[in-house]
Amino acid sequence: MLGRRSVLAIGVGTAAAAMTRSAFAAEGDLDAAYINAKVWTGAGPDTRSDAIGVSGDRIVAIGAAAVRARTGKRTRVVDLQGAFVTPGFIDPHVHFVKAATMLSQPSLRDAADPKEFVARIAAAAKGLPKGQWLEGGNWDQDRWGGEMPHRKWIDAVTPDTPVAVTRYDLHMLFLNSLALKLAGIDRNTVSPPGGVIEKDADGEPTGIIKDSAKDLVLRAIGEQTPEQIDAVTRQGIELALSKGVTQVHPTELETISFDSTRRLRAKGETGLRFRHYLPLKDWEAQAALIAREGRGDDWVQWGACKVVFDGSLGSRTARFYEPYLDEPGTRGIVVTDPADLRRWVEGADKAGIQVTAHAIGDEVNDIVLDTFAAVAKVNGPRDRRFRVEHVQHMKPTAIPRFKAQDVIASVQPYHAIDDGRWAVRRVGEERLKTSFAFGSLVRSGAHVCMGSDWPVAPIDPLTGLEAAVDRETLDGKNPQGWHPEQRVTLAQAMRCYTREGAYAGFNDKKLGLIAPGFLADFVVWDCDFFAIDSHLLLKAKALRTIVGGVQRYG
Missing domain, CATH: 2.30.40.10 (Urease, subunit C, domain 1)
Structure with missing residues (x-):
């Protein structure tokens, strides 16, 4: 326990x-x-x-x-x-089964232009049986200047293959016309709360589906069998161990990794340690599980929940106080109703369940910190270890709040050198002064753990160490470091990947x-x-x- x-x-x-x-x-x-x-x-x-x-x-x-x-x-x-x-090394933020599944799926991450993007999708479709979904992807439109793909790009080369490939931040899917049809999405489909179905000037879906709207597509794709899931989990375990990772924290909105590792643990097959963060909206079910079975063991643990509160910077769905510079009509979206957030956090915390929240934009980081403060006041003092996942963009006033409120900042250094290629186009230089503020957070005395967000970034912790220490963007344009004042020392970064990762999962007395x-x-x-x-x-x-x-x- x-x-x-x-x-x-x-x-x-x-x-x-x-x-x-x-x-x-x-x-x-x-x-x-x-x-x-x-x-x-x-x-x-x-x-x-x-x-x-x-x-x-x-x-x-x-x-x-x-x-x-x-x-x-x-x-x-x-x-x-x-x-x-x-x-x-402890990686406190992964999407384990999703990432492991993508190991055998086509990669679009380094497609340099729309022509190469289309060619790779066409080649992958040719290798699939008729009607089988083409997934994977990890595409990045910023590699070719930012133009968003349109279903018309690939319809001719995928007539019998439904395509649903994800942007590398996992907040956006790109579909062809067949996939839209199978998902029941057309010009009359309204974007659900917390999601976006993008449409063109004619009112037709472009094929871009964001955040909660992805559920419409995932239902159409269906689920893998338990045997298939366990097989890819084993592959993910093998990869993680080869990179020096000994524990991961799957922070997901489904139970697929949780169910798989529980099955493997029953067979004594894990080899890698897991601490699971299950959907916050289902905290009562987890409380019931804890009452029946405890909180797991040193190999597979639970007793924690996660909620997604906004989207991502790359998808322009991260929620800010001010509009995006390259899309002035939006400030991003709120995926979870703030009233639900408060109610769920209070209930889970009262039940002794750790809570973490995905927050990227400056406005939602403030809302999450406000919510955590209010719940801590209502439920009273205890060692609760609230976490915020990503903590990418903050107002200067938010930085000292992590130490003051004893909230853990769970950050991913690779995102800084990746987003740093184009982030200024989204939000401008002023807001970036307190973005990916790892140095400021560490120096403030806050608990800061570092991870990958695999498959958004490689599970290899060495990529995170190098990013945290050097902050050189992937395009090579910041050889002295992107906002170098936010660099940390190697020893500080290694602590964030070891002791702080253990602390973030209540394992600091044994890991x-x-x-x-x-x-x-x-x-x-x-x-x-x-x-x-x-x-x-x-x-x-x-x-x-x-x-x-x-x-x-x-």
């Missing part, structure tokens, strides 16, 4: 932790001794060691002397030959550090991150990924 704390889970640096380490010293031989290592423990910016001792699924000794004292005939000794070791009493989750790398130029981080490779004392990769 997440609410329980054992003796082994007392924080490092306390007297109780010292007693715990002494208790370990009196026990028997280690199961495994990892020696001759350069260990960054995560306890501080420069805290290092040279050996790790493991018994069962726990770290029980740190340092060559302590490990040597516990090494016996039954101990498996692993000489790391000077390799660099870090705590396992995020290499220390006695903590779960044996750590990664062996082929180079010392602190000994190379930050631009070379992307070339680093995980050699071994150990989770729960077992080598799961390498």
